[in-house]
Amino acid sequence: MPELPEVERVRKIFDRVLTGKIIAEAEVVPDEIVLKGVDPSAFLSQLSGATVRGTGRKGKYWWLELGDRGCLFGHLGMAGWVREVGMDTVRIREQGNAPLDDEAGRPRFLKLRLRADDGREVVMTDGRRLARLWQGSSADQDEKVAALGRDSYTDLATVDELYTMLKKRKAPMKAILLDQKAFCGVGNWIADEVLYHAGIAPKRLGSSLTLDEVEVLREKLWWILDVAVQADADKDKFPGDWLFHSRWGGGKGEEFFHGEQLIREQVGGRTTAWVPSRQK
Template structure:
């Protein structure tokens, strides 16, 4: 079974979760674990130092990447989940993309494979809320960026189907100039940020377009349908908070991992 965690709908849910518990609150403390692979371009101690004492003003996302907008001097934490990265709030049951893994380490605190924990100030003297980022396979990346939207990885991403889907008149030329299989194009993050394997399959299934058809051979009607179905699939997955059990029965997704 392929694992598409870290795709647009998963990251959108994580960003919403962090926003709900952290916006307009102070990061009182940051616990980190040394990991020279997951922490990219910054050591774990510097990461903790730059975040401590700053207020979370906002939580933003583009494609598979999300970041915290903090007040004061210093850089912003930017997270890419990779295949197995996830956010876990202490005291809350984590949401799982397809099925809960065996012995996933979520019964303990901090959970297994945690890379950092943010201690978010509680209201009116309440205990702090603790937010853990964990990544069992170490394929995610944690960075600090001064201007996340102007720096890699965000600056290298294409349109976000939820936040910045181009209108059809702009989308159509983007398709027609690409001589490559349409599924491969949809998976290219510099083209459409956040679209992963199952989303691409679902979009093409509803569009009735073969994954190997060359993008520049699609008719105007096919491109219009493709445009519509990208929005439909991505918006539905996000609106349902990436809860696969709530996806429509008519979706290919509901049948791809049966058994």
């Protein structure tokens, strides 16, 4: 699933290609799941001819600011992605090596296409139909955005705030990190990476962490997010000692990461990779 760094990359693409431009042409592919039953014509009325005033992101949600036409919001689901046509080659893992376009040159699994008045195009694709698009008046008034906690990259809570929050939580740290009210923008791979570098076992209860451990957790969380954001979510640019490069592949059971046992198991209902010799 695209997480905070991937969604920030998407926001930057929209910003680079569309901000300050008029949407000369819009295409919204009918999909009762992705559009949540809204007719594509409603989106076309909002988008066609609109000037993109800016872009935004909170956690895993992104949006386009369209002035008096409100905002277009999006969530990438498990395998959604956004790219500039003819320019971007970075893929998320879920896309594999499959062709980006079909034999006719049309983006595969297309859900949204926006062409700016200078001819540049952005497309959103999703082969699993778990992405979402919706309309609203503003980010400040959107219920989905309002339900999120503070963004873990741009508005990360202080050590004391995190410590106070975690002392009240009797859930495993892996599950807490995935709670979008607590750590907005963190997903499965980031949670595993943070816990690995912080030396915290995924099954540790939040309430068991010491103040020093919370300080390390916060430091590693922001560092991992910053490195990934600065790399534009290009996994080939992530540090070689990151668990990211080994957390997938294989199933549950025993493997090794830099010579140490790597375990894959379900924690908090999610597949979790961790190294017991380093995480306590």
